Amino acid sequence: MVSCEPPSTTKLVTMDVESVLHMKEGLGEASYAQNCSLQKKSMDAMKHIIVESAVDAYASEMPESFTFVDLGCSSGSNALPLIGDIIEAIHVMARRSAKTTPEFMVFLNDLPSNDFNSMFLSLPLFTKKLKEGIELHGGMAPSVYFAATPGSFYGRLFPRDSLSFIYSCYSLHWLSQVPPGLVDINGRPINKGKMYISNTSPPAVTLAYFEQFQKEFSLFLKSRSEELHLGGRMVVAMLGRTTDDHSDKSTRVLWEVLDQSFAIMLSQEMIDEEKVDTYNVPFYAPSAREIEDEVHREGSFMIDYIQTYELSTSTGDPLKDARITSMAIRAIQESMISHHFGEAIIDTLFHVYGGLLSQLMLKEEIKSSHLLIVLRKTH
């Protein structure tokens, strides 16, 4: 849930950056230094698309106040640089159009348990530097106002017709809950030994996850549609699948290594089998087609742009990669695992996990699949 940085060190391997930037009109032109790495380019391309979509949203109505939200902003300061880029780009656009730069109202959203206090403490300095940076290039910096909105984006967060632009980075692959259909009619777990869709999971597991995704993504779209102005834009970056295969390797491999870690601890009687069988993650990595289907069904949005691509976690040093990935997965999963199994197993679990991941990464490159979607509210 780090704003527009995938959860671990990544490198673009199959995505054509130029096609990402130019496949669709209206997403603007990129001008990147020729010598930046492919990885940097990939991140920049995603950020560029978010910024250009915000500029498009502004251009479509030229409001006096431009209100936008980062959904799932997390507590880190990663959210702020992108917000600065959006404000600067709209400021430049307004000046070119000889318009007064709008005032900006920026909403930061995450669950109520997020640490908003630490983000608030970094806002005054961020705002000061942003203004100084803009004024360095001449003219008056625009007024920027911040507010935090605690709550789940699977439901309404803002009054009707109150936002010009919405984006969400690496948050929407989290469901609001584990699908209810992961038990049989007797209440026994059907996804035994697995925590996500695996290539050995029964079809009912895939169906349970898919239906939960459909229900939640549809609710997400409906909620945002009510909040967004007509002509407003919404950008979502998330983990996804490049294929229609639900047990696509890139979306399940890291979960399966965690399954294997639990199996080892189970064989050593360090955890209960029942606990392992009932542990499932509230996660779903959709394909572009599944997203498209939900967008068409909901009916308020037009897809301006949708792209899937694979990123490798390889830095060229497999042991370092395994360490970084293990730490990232621990950071993401620790609270959920502690809640289910108790805190005592965490250190051992991630020791085992790190070992298995190192072995795997020494053998093969691990890729993750990503989705980037730009929507425009048309109804």
Next chain:
Amino acid sequence: MVSCEPPSTTKLVTMDVESVLHMKEGLGEASYAQNCSLQKKSMDAMKHIIVESAVDAYASEMPESFTFVDLGCSSGSNALPLIGDIIEAIHVMARRSAKTTPEFMVFLNDLPSNDFNSMFLSLPLFTKKLKEGIELHGGMAPSVYFAATPGSFYGRLFPRDSLSFIYSCYSLHWLSQVPPGLVDINGRPINKGKMYISNTSPPAVTLAYFEQFQKEFSLFLKSRSEELHLGGRMVVAMLGRTTDDHSDKSTRVLWEVLDQSFAIMLSQEMIDEEKVDTYNVPFYAPSAREIEDEVHREGSFMIDYIQTYELSTSTGDPLKDARITSMAIRAIQESMISHHFGEAIIDTLFHVYGGLLSQLMLKEEIKSSHLLIVLRKTH
């Protein structure tokens, strides 16, 4: 800075509750249980005026979204019940007018160092109970959205023309800083041994405080005027003076007991004289006339209602009163005193302070003076 509860236990002594409620048309009718205490009545009267002003603001434009803010909400849960009362009253008014109840956007404001996290954690339960309470009386509860805005209200916090209603409870007697004029041309402190306007302070001290108040209250009015819709209302409850005398006893007595405590610690060489002489509080208790002058000078607001009144801190048990007041003053002053003198003196200081306060309260009743102001944006 506790929302619409004065900083300590209070009892209405000079205020005629009925006249507060009925002095001015448009502020609605009260119906209080006959057997509630005078003190409860006073608090209820203030809350009632805030709620009725919010209803008036709603009635003047009947918007689809009603956006309001609690300025200086603090981190306690005291802010929430009043918010619930405002929403319920507008819901009832909308139903009576056969209008759809608006959606509510509620902003909670305080300085960035406020603990917003703890308030956020209490929001889901509060919202649930509020909705259940409203639905118990029939009909659908309105949608309520919360956001927090960190920042000083001495300056802009929201985009232009974005709010329908503003209120602030017991926050505006705090200045953004100690007045700069409390030193002579050689940089020597002129308010020696005192931390606020005292009846022995030189006139330049009064002037420095007064000018700081004028500057800051004017900036406050100008900022809020830009943010508020035409016809919108703003209510301010704060400590003030019932007379034009700047060294009005009720506004200085608790500061002077703190001055005496420092004097005792100084005589025992527990603190430095220079530290005492340079310690001043960023506080100002204005009179109704001073408020009126600033409102007229700024020019955007009409005064719908202004009232000063005295409340006694007496519960009938002077030693208990002294303990409560001492704890309240410690809670408010501890961070500032620690910052200036170091943490080490705090326990001793408030031990001395509590003792002096007990002696004083055994001899006489201590009163505090309050101001309640209802403004309407007319330009």
